[in-house]
Amino acid sequence: MILIDYQINLACLLLTIRYYDGIFYIVNTCVACKMNFYITATDPAGPWSDPIWLP
Structure with a gap:
């Protein structure tokens, strides 16, 4: 998974795995x-997988 052009400390929060x-x-x-x-x-x-963006 790649999030381009975002600092790692700003990119992702509230992770959950199921x-x-x-x-x-x-x-x-x-x-x-x-x-x-x-x-x-x-x-x-x-x-x-690559990110699947939600509406």
């Missing part, structure tokens, strides 16, 4: 870009 039906989900808030997104993986060690 597991459902064989898939891990991380739901997060990007403070600097004022949007929420999630990423998925079948293994928590990765690889993780």
Whole structure:
């Protein structure tokens, strides 16, 4: 997962991870870009998907 042009301390807050039906989900808030997104993986060690931005 790559968030381009954001300082690491401003990029993400309120991380949560869930597991459902064989898939891990991380739901997060990007403070600097004022949007929420999630990423998925079948293994928590990765690889993780690109961010899926929520409306």
